[in-house]
Amino acid sequence: MANRYWCGECSFKTPWLDTSEGLRRQIEHYARKHPGIAPGGQIETRRRGPGARSACLLLAAAALVLLTVVATWRR
Numbered sequence: 001m002a003n004r005y006w007c008g009e010c011s012f013k014t015p016w017l018d019t020s021e022g023l024r025r026q027i028e029h030y031a032r033k034h035p036g037i038a039p040g041g042q043i044e045t046r047r048r049g050p051g052a053r054s055a056c057l058l059l060a061a062a063a064l065v066l067l068t069v070v071a072t073w074r075r
Ligand SMILES: [Zn+2]
Pocket: 007, 008, 009, 010, 011, 012, 029, 033, 034
């Protein structure tokens, strides 16, 4: 089961993630894009679906790129 967190302030949404990881991403997004606003928005839950594996791989690759960018940006 995975959760996807949707930002309440803009069109941002996290990839499908575990609850704790998704929450962390959502909080990080708010800290970066909406400082001073309490994290909100919606949580979308998915148990499983067709093509989920390839989508997850794609998202994992995107997440890796994103993490690299964030790590570079934070220096
Ligand atoms: Zn946002």
